[in-house]
Amino acid sequence: KQEVTQIPAALSVPEGENLVLNCSFTDSAIYNLQWFRQDPGKGLTSLLLIQSSQREQTSGRLNASLDKSSGRSTLYIAASQPGDSATYLCAVRPDSGAGSYQLTFGKGTKLSVIP
Amino acid sequence: EAQVTQNPRYLITVTGKKLTVTCSQNMNHEYMSWYRQDPGLGLRQIYYSMNVEVTDKGDVPEGYKVSRKEKRNFPLILESPSPNQTSLYFCASSFSFPGDEQYFGPGTRLTVT
Numbered sequence: 001k002q003e004v005t006q007i008p009a010a011l012s013v014p015e016g017e018n019l020v021l022n023c024s025f026t027d028s029a030i031y032n033l034q035w036f037r038q039d040p041g042k043g044l045t046s047l048l049l050i051q052s053s054q055r056e057q058t059s060g061r062l063n064a065s066l067d068k069s070s071g072r073s074t075l076y077i078a079a080s081q082p083g084d085s086a087t088y089l090c091a092v093r094p095d096s097g098a099g100s101y102q103l104t105f106g107k108g109t110k111l112s113v114i115p
Numbered sequence: 116e117a118q119v120t121q122n123p124r125y126l127i128t129v130t131g132k133k134l135t136v137t138c139s140q141n142m143n144h145e146y147m148s149w150y151r152q153d154p155g156l157g158l159r160q161i162y163y164s165m166n167v168e169v170t171d172k173g174d175v176p177e178g179y180k181v182s183r184k185e186k187r188n189f190p191l192i193l194e195s196p197s198p199n200q201t202s203l204y205f206c207a208s209s210f211s212f213p214g215d216e217q218y219f220g221p222g223t224r225l226t227v228t
Binding site for chain 2: 036042046049106
């Protein structure tokens with residue numbers, strides 16, 4: 001069964017720093033990987049979706065990479081701002097078989113950007 | 116505005132009293148699903164629907180029912196809620212499966228006493 005791990009569980013950085021959030025998954029047979037942001041008590045907002053055939057996706061200050069063979073993805077945030085403070089989750093979708101209609105989520109990394 | 120809406124946003128109820136949480140999307144999405152989020156356990160899928168009248172179980176379907184009679188709506192039904200169903204519930208949708216990004220509703224915080 002697919003397992004998704006995000007380390008660290010929490011991260012605190014000063015404003016302006018560049019940072020990397022990590023996501024690893026145990027089964028490399030994935031269709032795609034998606035990064036989300038969740039603010040306290042709120043829903044999830046999609047940040048980036050990477051298909052299995054892609055290596056990376058960029059949106060503004062965010063860059064997500066995918067190394068399917070090693071079961072890893074990273075989310076790079078450039079020039080962090082206090083407004084980036086949130087919990088970041090990654091989720092993978094299997095490319096076939098039982099569970100292929102489901103997303104498997106990591107438990108998230110809680111990011112705090114200190115002014 | 117393209118969105119997924121859920122109602123109610125907050126609900127406190129008692130054990131055994133049937134309730135329905137509604138979910139609606141205005142993006143003509145085919146795929147819809149329900150998740151629950153619990154501390155330490157993360158997000159877990161309850162049910163999903165590939166299209167009208169097509170539903171299937173996720174990882175934690177016990178105690179829940181769903182229906183998909185219209186493309187835009189996907190209600191979650193708790194016929195006899197119990198305290199272990201106290202959780203934060205999210206509805207999600209995507210245009211099709213499996214390549215499209217998921218859009219999430221704002222969440223429904225349910226407390227069962």
